[in-house]
Amino acid sequence: MGVISGNLPLYLQGFGTTLFLLLITTVIALPLGVVIAAMRISPIASLRTSAAVYTEVLRNTPLTLVFFFEAFVLPKLGTRLDFEVGAIVALTLYTAPFFAEAIRSGINSVPVGQAEAARSIGLGFTQTVMLVVLPQAIRSVIPPLVNVIIALTKNTSVASGFFVFTLVSAGQRLASANGDQVIAVLVGVAVFYVIITIPLGRFADWFEKRVAVTR
Amino acid sequence: MGQPAQTDSLLVIERVNKHFGALHVLKEVSLRVAPGEVVVVIGPSGSGKSTLCRAINRLETIDDGTITIDGAEIPSEGAGLATLRADVGMVFQSFNLFAHLTVLENVTLGPIKVRKLSKAAAEERALVLLNRVGVANQAQKHPAQLSGGQQQRVAIARALAMEPKLMLFDEPTSALDPEMINEVLDVMIGLAKDGMTMIVVTHEMGFARKAAHRVVFMADGEIVEDTTPSEFFDRPNSPRAKEFLSKILTG
Ligand SMILES: Nc1ncnc2c1ncn2[C@@H]1O[C@H](COP(=O)(O)OP(=O)(O)OP(=O)(O)O)[C@@H](O)[C@H]1O
Numbered sequence: 066m067g068v069i070s071g072n073l074p075l076y077l078q079g080f081g082t083t084l085f086l087l088l089i090t091t092v093i094a095l096p097l098g099v100v101i102a103a104m105r106i107s108p109i110a111s112l113r114t115s116a117a118v119y120t121e122v123l124r125n126t127p128l129t130l131v132f133f134f135e136a137f138v139l140p141k142l143g144t145r146l147d148f149e150v151g152a153i154v155a156l157t158l159y160t161a162p163f164f165a166e167a168i169r170s171g172i173n174s175v176p177v178g179q180a181e182a183a184r185s186i187g188l189g190f191t192q193t194v195m196l197v198v199l200p201q202a203i204r205s206v207i208p209p210l211v212n213v214i215i216a217l218t219k220n221t222s223v224a225s226g227f228f229v230f231t232l233v234s235a236g237q238r239l240a241s242a243n244g245d246q247v248i249a250v251l252v253g254v255a256v257f258y259v260i261i262t263i264p265l266g267r268f269a270d271w272f273e274k275r276v277a278v279t280r
Numbered sequence: 281m282g283q284p285a286q287t288d289s290l291l292v293i294e295r296v297n298k299h300f301g302a303l304h305v306l307k308e309v310s311l312r313v314a315p316g317e318v319v320v321v322i323g324p325s326g327s328g329k330s331t332l333c334r335a336i337n338r339l340e341t342i343d344d345g346t347i348t349i350d351g352a353e354i355p356s357e358g359a360g361l362a363t364l365r366a367d368v369g370m371v372f373q374s375f376n377l378f379a380h381l382t383v384l385e386n387v388t389l390g391p392i393k394v395r396k397l398s399k400a401a402a403e404e405r406a407l408v409l410l411n412r413v414g415v416a417n418q419a420q421k422h423p424a425q426l427s428g429g430q431q432q433r434v435a436i437a438r439a440l441a442m443e444p445k446l447m448l449f450d451e452p453t454s455a456l457d458p459e460m461i462n463e464v465l466d467v468m469i470g471l472a473k474d475g476m477t478m479i480v481v482t483h484e485m486g487f488a489r490k491a492a493h494r495v496v497f498m499a500d501g502e503i504v505e506d507t508t509p510s511e512f513f514d515r516p517n518s519p520r521a522k523e524f525l526s527k528i529l530t531g
């Protein structure tokens with residue numbers, strides 16, 4: 066295990082990048098997911114269709130392909146993104162539809178009568194969604210949202226194939242430098258992932274229980 | 281109850297048609313309601329009563345015809361539509377109180393967000409209304425903690441808080457246990473006495489006789505009779521109304 070403590074700075078560098086990608090992507094993709102979910106229930110047909118198409122395309126595309134697209138197609142079109150920015154864009158494009166679907170299933174769990182009552186007192190579409198539907202959808206939406214964030218945590222590793230130094234990149238570099246201690250190196254990588262994902266899972270469990278009590 | 285003074289109609293429905301797919305649910309429906317008038321809509325299941333109510337505040341679109349409230353035709357979308365809905369109170373069979381809000385918040389949400397009242401002013405008025413419907417002592421509870429009758433009275437207060445020109449009730453007592461029906465009907469009778477314009481879908485004959493100026497009988501998407509409560513219940517004209525009444529009377 067000495068290989069872990071001896072290389073803590075490198076691990077922490079990778080961990081920092083992974084955490085950074087995770088946070089920035091969540092902060093951008095979550096509001097984007099709300100917008101996509103709102104488009105999918107909006108009264109305007111063209112918004113519904115474009116949101117549905119976007120969701121279906123991105124949800125059914127491997128994340129690596131999104132990265133490849135950015136790395137090879139965008140430069141041909143004359144645009145070149147910084148590697149980290151590119152990773153954030155790819156992860157955001159890919160993750161937003163998953164957030165949107167989690168939010169949409171939560172919205173669907175709210176009885177239609179709630180939205181009808183909101184409209185009947187004169188609330189507009191946005192007010193109805195923000196004041197009546199979403200606050201009730203949140204209860205059933207938090208656990209699936211956390212699952213999306215956990216998946217995103219692991220998905221950040223794809224960025225290491227595209228010149229971003231994540232936890233996995235730290236693991237790769239240490240493994241090739243310490244061929245006799247590969248297992249310890251990889252366990253170290255896993256531990257750092259778990260440091261992120263286990264609290265998230267715990268939070269989802271806690272939230273589910275709390276809601277079960279107050280409902 | 282005597283007919284209110286005949287003035288310009290508050291609600292004018294003219295030759296409205298509505299289809300659900302191939303099903304013709306409203307057929308050339310026309311109806312005028314004067315300010316202060318209480319109209320009971322009655323008819324067999326599936327005759328289009330709910331659809332008519334929902335069309336009046338455009339929870340349901342119509343295929344053709346016009347619906348005019350206080351001289352203005354219902355806009356099809358946007359801010360104008362929201363304003364119209366704010367002017368038309370709706371009480372649902374299943375109450376539809378906002379489950380995540382307290383009773384008080386249910387009643388103040390519209391006044392604060394739509395009428396732009398201050399929170400304090402909205403709460404003050406809400407308490408007056410909750411008092412009027414007899415549930416002021418439940419103001420801090422959530423809807424799920426109330427009985428059905430209490431929830432429906434809160435729903436009436438929520439609609440009244442918008443100071444609507446017209447109130448729609450779609451079978452407001454059908455989901456209630458029998459012992460709670462009267463507490464809701466009493467509130468509605470009080471409203472009628474105070475001059476509120478009301479359209480009430482209900483099979484409660486007692487309410488119709490006590491509070492309604494007119495009874496509109498619908499069958500198969502058409503208005504078949506439009507007359508006074510005593511005429512309708514004692515001397516129905518059409519065979520369909522006779523058949524319907526004999527069914528609900530023999531239960
Ligand atoms: N959203 C909908 N989609 C398709 N058909 C519908 C829809 N809503 C109502 N209908 C149909 O339209 C007809 C009229 O329905 P409506 O609810 O207006 O009747 P109602 O007179 O209120 O009946 P009830 O006494 O059972 O409430 C019925 O045949 C019903 O099945």
Ligand SMILES: [Mg+2]
Nearest residue numbers: 329330331451
């Ligand atoms: Mg009905």
